[in-house]
Amino acid sequence: MVRFKNRYVLCEVVSEDPRCRQCIEERAVGLAVRDAIGRVHGDYGLACCSISFTVKYLNAYTGTVLLRCRKDSYRLLCSALPFVRQLESRAQRYPCFLNTLHIGGTIRTCQKFLIQYNRRQLLMLLQNCTNEEERQCIQKSLLSCSITEEQSHSGDEEDDDGTETD
Amino acid sequence: MAGFADLNLPQGLDKKSLQSLLEAAAHLGYSAVALNHVVDFKEKKQEIVKPVSPSELFPSLPIVQGTSKRIKVLTRLTLIVSDPSHCNLLRSTSANIRLYDIIAVFPKTEKLFHIACTTLDVDLVCINVTEKLPFYFRRPPVNMAIDRGIYFELLYTHAIKDSTMRRYTISNAISLMQICKGKNIVISSAAERPLELRGPYDVANLGLLFGLSESEAKAAVSTNCRATMLHGETRKSACGVVYTVKKPRKVEEEEATLPACKKAKTQA
Numbered sequence: 563m564v565r566f567k568n569r570y571v572l573c574e575v576v577s578e579d580p581r582c583r584q585c586i587e588e589r590a591v592g593l594a595v596r597d598a599i600g601r602v603h604g605d606y607g608l609a610c611c612s613i614s615f616t617v618k619y620l621n622a623y624t625g626t627v628l629l630r631c632r633k634d635s636y637r638l639l640c641s642a643l644p645f646v647r648q649l650e651s652r653a654q655r656y657p658c659f660l661n662t663l664h665i666g667g668t669i670r671t672c673q674k675f676l677i678q679y680n681r682r683q684l685l686m687l688l689q690n691c692t693n694e695e696e697r698q699c700i701q702k703s704l705l706s707c708s709i710t711e712e713q714s715h716s717g718d719e720e721d722d723d724g725t726e727t728d
Numbered sequence: 729m730a731g732f733a734d735l736n737l738p739q740g741l742d743k744k745s746l747q748s749l750l751e752a753a754a755h756l757g758y759s760a761v762a763l764n765h766v767v768d769f770k771e772k773k774q775e776i777v778k779p780v781s782p783s784e785l786f787p788s789l790p791i792v793q794g795t796s797k798r799i800k801v802l803t804r805l806t807l808i809v810s811d812p813s814h815c816n817l818l819r820s821t822s823a824n825i826r827l828y829d830i831i832a833v834f835p836k837t838e839k840l841f842h843i844a845c846t847t848l849d850v851d852l853v854c855i856n857v858t859e860k861l862p863f864y865f866r867r868p869p870v871n872m873a874i875d876r877g878i879y880f881e882l883l884y885t886h887a888i889k890d891s892t893m894r895r896y897t898i899s900n901a902i903s904l905m906q907i908c909k910g911k912n913i914v915i916s917s918a919a920e921r922p923l924e925l926r927g928p929y930d931v932a933n934l935g936l937l938f939g940l941s942e943s944e945a946k947a948a949v950s951t952n953c954r955a956t957m958l959h960g961e962t963r964k965s966a967c968g969v970v971y972t973v974k975k976p977r978k979v980e981e982e983e984a985t986l987p988a989c990k991k992a993k994t995q996a
Contacts, residue, residue, distance in 0.1 A: 576752075576755075576756075577923075578922065578923060601891070602894075602937075637933075637936060640930075640933045640936075641933045641934065641936050641937045643930060643933070644884075644888060644926045644930040644931070644933065644934055645887075645888055647888065647923075657923050658923070659923055659924075659925075659926060660930075661756060661926070661927040661930065662927060662929045662930050662933070663929075682793070682794065686791070686793070
């Protein structure tokens with residue numbers, strides 16, 4: 563079958579500064595990753611990786627980013643991801659790093675992994691909960707996360723209490 | 729599969745930043761870390777102090793993401809040697825050295841590299857990444873080190889910070905790979921702040937840049953680290969690692985039940 567095969571890389575933006583969350587947007591992350599590839603692999607690497615490179619999904623509350631690239635050049639992309647040191651947007655730069663969570667061939671596999679991962683994160687948040695109200699909120703979100711059949715976005719099913727302890 | 733470990737976290741920091749480093753490492757998925765105490769012999773009269781016990785420093789260790797166990801903290805000593813007389817410290821039966829879990833040596837000359845690989849009683853040999861290597865690796869000492877179970881350590885934090893260091897790191901790493909064929913490599917950070925740490929899968933991808941194959945790179949972060957920790961344990965104990973646990977046996981139960989062969993006969 564003739565079809566272009568892609569690889570979807572699921573990452574998490576980890577940063578110490580809470581204001582960095584506002585700065586997470588598609589353009590900023592895309593530029594930062596391209597810049598890192600250019601620094602590490604040079605012009606050839608940058609050209610190879612940017613054939614089908616986009617930021618497919620972004621969640622600013624949890625810092626989750628889903629990148630897409632061609633299957634032939636995903637190694638160049640993955641080996642350059644540790645070199646991302648900061649995100650820049652609107653003339654502000656925040657130091658951060660990207661943590662690779664999962665590499666999948668389709669968006670659906672990455673979505674399944676992300677749901678499991680978020681469920682585990684919610685469980686850990688539940689352990690550190692101090693307030694009864696927060697506890698009930700988290701328990702409700704835990705029970706309601708699953709893949710529903712009709713979906714407009716990818717990965718938008720579970721409620722995310724983004725205002726909780728980070 | 730063995731858990732991921734990061735064997736080099738510098739220790740000369742205050743308690744709070746160490747705690748945040750540990751929490752970042754646990755969040756990223758590392759099951760074990762080692763606090764590194766560096767001793768440089770260029771300054772005179774360096775005393776080897778007793779290792780600080782991790783249970784005193786950190787009252788509560790964070791839980792590793794993805795498992796339900798707490799992160800394991802080991803102690804490690806790195807000796808920077810530039811003169812053969814410094815190695816006598818390792819041979820002497822000083823009590824303080826025995827207390828460290830992992831011992832590493834950082835040789836600065838070709839002769840010391842040879843001595844470290846063949847005769848010294850260490851677990852790790854650090855490879856310089858911040859400057860061009862003054863000597864070339866040769867096959868005999870490297871093969872002897874692989875036979876003895878000594879691992880070579882590469883640091884990656886300098887590569888992330890600076891572009892010239894990146895070139896030195898990659899060139900030194902690739903020249904090591906060409907001699908040792910990718911065996912016995914451990915990649916670790918020397919991260920002083922939580923932002924300089926990288927997750928284990930990212931570090932394995934960095935191993936690809938250094939010329940390792942994918943399975944070797946993953947092993948460099950997991951199985952080889954566990955082997956180093958076990959090597960350190962065998963060095964601390966006498967010859968090998970055998971744990972015996974005495975299980976209390978209930979004597980009354982044994983007398984009441986018939987032995988199995990008699991039971992089968994009476995039932996059949």
